Amino acid sequence: MTTARAKKIAEKAASSIFFALGMVTVGFVLVISVYLLIAGLPAIGSIGWIPFLFGSSWTPAADNPSFGIFPFLLTSLIGTAGAVLIGVPVGLLCAAYLARFAPKSVRKIAMTLINVLAGIPSVVFGLVGMLVLLPAIAKLFHLADGASLFAAMVVLAVMILPSIIKVSVNAIDAVPKEYEEASLALGAHPVETCFRITLPAAKSGIAAAVVLGVGRAIGEAMAVMMVAGNAPNMPSLFGSVRFLTTAVASEMSYAASGTMHRQALFSIALILFLFIMLINAGLNYFLKGRKEAGA
Amino acid sequence: MRIAFAFIAAALLAGCSVQASGPASSSVSTDGSTSMEKVIGCLKEAYEADNPRTTITFNPTGSGSGITAAAEGRCDLGLSSRPLQKKEADQGLEEVTIAYDGIVLIVHPDNPVSDLDLETIRKMFTGELDNWSQAGGKPSPIVLCGREAGSGTRSGFEEATGTKNACRLRRELTSSGDIIASVMTNPNAIGYVSAASVKEGVKVLRVEGVLPTDESIADGSYKIRRDFNVVKKADQPLSDSAQKFFDYITSPRASLAIESAGVLPAVRKESL
Numbered sequence: 001m002t003t004a005r006a007k008k009i010a011e012k013a014a015s016s017i018f019f020a021l022g023m024v025t026v027g028f029v030l031v032i033s034v035y036l037l038i039a040g041l042p043a044i045g046s047i048g049w050i051p052f053l054f055g056s057s058w059t060p061a062a063d064n065p066s067f068g069i070f071p072f073l074l075t076s077l078i079g080t081a082g083a084v085l086i087g088v089p090v091g092l093l094c095a096a097y098l099a100r101f102a103p104k105s106v107r108k109i110a111m112t113l114i115n116v117l118a119g120i121p122s123v124v125f126g127l128v129g130m131l132v133l134l135p136a137i138a139k140l141f142h143l144a145d146g147a148s149l150f151a152a153m154v155v156l157a158v159m160i161l162p163s164i165i166k167v168s169v170n171a172i173d174a175v176p177k178e179y180e181e182a183s184l185a186l187g188a189h190p191v192e193t194c195f196r197i198t199l200p201a202a203k204s205g206i207a208a209a210v211v212l213g214v215g216r217a218i219g220e221a222m223a224v225m226m227v228a229g230n231a232p233n234m235p236s237l238f239g240s241v242r243f244l245t246t247a248v249a250s251e252m253s254y255a256a257s258g259t260m261h262r263q264a265l266f267s268i269a270l271i272l273f274l275f276i277m278l279i280n281a282g283l284n285y286f287l288k289g290r291k292e293a294g295a
Numbered sequence: 296m297r298i299a300f301a302f303i304a305a306a307l308l309a310g311c312s313v314q315a316s317g318p319a320s321s322s323v324s325t326d327g328s329t330s331m332e333k334v335i336g337c338l339k340e341a342y343e344a345d346n347p348r349t350t351i352t353f354n355p356t357g358s359g360s361g362i363t364a365a366a367e368g369r370c371d372l373g374l375s376s377r378p379l380q381k382k383e384a385d386q387g388l389e390e391v392t393i394a395y396d397g398i399v400l401i402v403h404p405d406n407p408v409s410d411l412d413l414e415t416i417r418k419m420f421t422g423e424l425d426n427w428s429q430a431g432g433k434p435s436p437i438v439l440c441g442r443e444a445g446s447g448t449r450s451g452f453e454e455a456t457g458t459k460n461a462c463r464l465r466r467e468l469t470s471s472g473d474i475i476a477s478v479m480t481n482p483n484a485i486g487y488v489s490a491a492s493v494k495e496g497v498k499v500l501r502v503e504g505v506l507p508t509d510e511s512i513a514d515g516s517y518k519i520r521r522d523f524n525v526v527k528k529a530d531q532p533l534s535d536s537a538q539k540f541f542d543y544i545t546s547p548r549a550s551l552a553i554e555s556a557g558v559l560p561a562v563r564k565e566s567l
Contacts, residue, residue: 061444062460130473135480144436144483147466230443230467240465250469254329254445261445 040270043263058232060261075235083156083217091164099172118162126226147229160213171205207287221245321536322350327361327374330447334556341552371537373526389529394558397490397512401497403482408432410501422463440466440486451521491557
């Protein structure tokens with residue numbers, strides 16, 4: 001009787017602890033969202049949604065300042081798309097090789113190295129990009145300067161590789177062997193089997209990898225800040241551009257508190273936050289929705 | 296009221312060879328330029344180590360707000376990284392320069408250009424000149440590297456060269472280190488950094504024929520510099536603790552602390 005009761009109490013205690021811990025996470029999300037809304041809305045209110053979102057001139061410290069973030073929005077969108085466009089094919093093929101074709105020893109070493117790549121801090125990516133990649137791009141494309149949208153795409157693509165590869169390898173590993181055996185038994189080539197059977201079967205996992213990559217690329221600030229040039233221009237592949245993240249990060253340290261400049265930076269953060277949620281929701285819906293329709 | 300008592304108590308304590316027992320303490324409030332944050336921080340640290348009863352506070356609001364606060368008596372000392380404008384001086388304010396920050400132009404070591412005048416610099420940074428051949432160099436495009444909006448080095452540079460809010464930077468970076476790294480790796484680049492942060496690997500330009508050195512920055516023959524000023528009311532005496540702190544920061548005793556903030560003290564140790 002008593003043991004049953006003690007068990008019940010322990011059960012209840014455990015469940016309330018788990019509940020509390022779960023709520024902590026929810027609480028963080030709420031606090032951050034509410035804070036961003038409170039800090040970010042006033043500036044948008046006084047600038048106006050349309051001039052803020054679609055204005056193309058950003059001169060926060062001028063006597064007659066203007067706060068238009070359209071170039072940053074476009075840059076973030078195009079930069080992320082470019083990074084995914086470069087990163088996903090490379091990552092996916094790498095994952096297919098590691099999961100299905102590579103000898104065990106190669107796979108072991110490669111996975112270790114990919115984990116190391118995942119652990120490299122973003123500032124190191126930025127530094128190497130600045131000192132190695134930028135001069136190389138300038139030389140290769142005969143540019144005056146290598147700091148550009150293209151450089152940022154390359155750096156971001158490398159940064160999202162580890163998560164894409166790891167998640168995709170797991171997804172491919174989870175594909176039942178029978179599918180492939182059946183395909184091979186019907187006379188399909190191993191490569192054919194991989195592209196026609198294995199990858200489609202691992203689709204939802206691969207979609208998750210892409211979403212993860214997009215999330216990482218669009219939220220990255222430090223590495224991008226060091227290679228993109230940061231001039232508030234409209235995006236062009238070899239021009240100096242500024243991302244939403246770097247717009248917030250680069251000016252926050254000096255923008256005096258209480259000024260419109262600082263408030264507008266919070267507004268950018270709010271827009272970035274909404275932007276990321278929107279993209280993630282869209283990707284989830286699009287990729288998962290398609291999968292369910294296909295299945 | 297309480298603060299006034301504290302000031303009196305502090306003054307009394309200071310007067311009678313410090314019995315080191317009373318809980319009396321005082322504070323000196325400063326308000327102003329965000330670019331002086333580091334200098335005032337170093338001065339605060341050094342001063343409070345010697346005067347544990349005094350607390351120095353700093354409110355980073357900007358040069359203009361700091362001057363206004365000093366004029367309205369909302370702080371003991373205003374901090375300003377630009378000279379007083381006439382209207383402000385007319386309010387009965389006076390300024391004392393405690394430090395200079397020379398802003399140095401750097402280029403890649405392979406760049407043959409070694410001297411620019413202010414007019415060329417202005418034209419270069421506003422985009423009127425966009426090729427090094429127009430400034431005595433090889434025919435290649437000029438890549439402008441500078442700091443982000445709000446940076447003190449940026450406003451100091453733009454103020455001194457007359458390019459306020461008109462710079463067409465190709466690379467906008469957030470630290471001197473990043474500017475130096477950019478210039479080091481791009482033969483077309485030119486950038487500006489605070490004199491204290493220049494490192495090996497880049498070429499420092501003369502401006503109007505003058506190389507930036509401690510001497511040329513201090514005597515003003517090197518043109519691109521900004522002054523770090525302390526502003527106070529000319530006709531009203533400071534509180535005792537504020538006066539003591541003011542005496543300290545305008546004396547050679549403070550030069551080490553000022554140097555540790557990476558700027559050039561206006562009163563040098565040698566002149567002691």
